[in-house]
Amino acid sequence: xxTVTQSQPEMSVQEAETVTLSCTxxxxxxxxxxxxxxxxxxRQMILVIRQEAYKQQNATExxxxxxxxxxxxxxxxxxxxxxxxxxxxxxxxxxxxAGNMLTFGGGTRLxxxx
Amino acid sequence: ETGVTQTPRHLVMGMxxxxxxxxxxxxxxxxxxxxxxxxxKPLELMFVYSLEERVENNSVPSRFSPECPNSSHLFLHLHxxxxxxxxxxxxxxxxxxxxxxxxxxxxxxxxxxPGTRLTVL
Numbered sequence: 022x023x024t025v026t027q028s029q030p031e032m033s034v035q036e037a038e039t040v041t042l043s044c045t046x047x048x049x050x051x052x053x054x055x056x057x058x059x060x061x062x063x064r065q066m067i068l069v070i071r072q073e074a075y076k077q078q079n080a081t082e083x084x085x086x087x088x089x090x091x092x093x094x095x096x097x098x099x100x101x102x103x104x105x106x107x108x109x110x111x112x113x114x115x116x117x118x119a120g121n122m123l124t125f126g127g128g129t130r131l132x133x134x135x
Numbered sequence: 136e137t138g139v140t141q142t143p144r145h146l147v148m149g150m151x152x153x154x155x156x157x158x159x160x161x162x163x164x165x166x167x168x169x170x171x172x173x174x175x176k177p178l179e180l181m182f183v184y185s186l187e188e189r190v191e192n193n194s195v196p197s198r199f200s201p202e203c204p205n206s207s208h209l210f211l212h213l214h215x216x217x218x219x220x221x222x223x224x225x226x227x228x229x230x231x232x233x234x235x236x237x238x239x240x241x242x243x244x245x246x247x248x249p250g251t252r253l254t255v256l
Contacts, residue, residue: 054244065137065249
């Protein structure tokens with residue numbers, strides 16, 4: 022079974038600075054998808070970024086980028102120029118290539134200091 | 136707004152009540168999901184429907200009964216719940232990509248609704 026681990030329960034960053042959230046996963050599959058979701062206090066789960074395992078290039082969405090290390094089974098999220106609105110729980114998630122189930126990590130609470 | 140709505144947003148019920156949670160998606164997707172999010176636990180997948188057929192059922196107690204009348208609507212019927220069922224219930228939708236060996240359903244990225252905060256007294 023796949024597992025997803027987020028080893029940082031809480032992180033804090035100064036506004037306008039950069040922060041990196043860690044995620045590792047365990048799988049025996051070669052094709053899969055990885056996701057970062059953001060859950061602000063409103064509890065709405067919002068997709069931040071997605072990475073296909075077969076792509077070597079790291080995904081980027083504006084201020085959000087990932088460092089995908091397939092051999093190390095690592096998938097970290099980098100947030101640049103942090104904003105107050107980035108404060109939220111961030112969840113890393115895994116989905117196999119031929120499947121529909123998302124496996125989530127335990128989440129990292131990000132606090133942004135003004 | 137992600138195109139997935141849930142009602143009610145908050146629900147308080149007694150253990151003997153019967154209530155239903157509703158989810159509606161406006162994204163043209165054909166797969167829908169129910170998740171449970173409890174404090175200090177990872178999100179747990181409860182049910183998956185694709186093309187209105189239940190394709191996953193993760194050992195959920197029978198006091199939770201899903202219903203998918205069409206590809207845009209998903210319900211979760213609740214009866215005789217326990218206090219430990221208090222949680223945030225999240226609905227999601229996605230597009231089915233295909234069916235592989237043994238009928239395994241493959242789906243695309245999931246988009247979530249805002250959730251229903253359920254409290255069981």
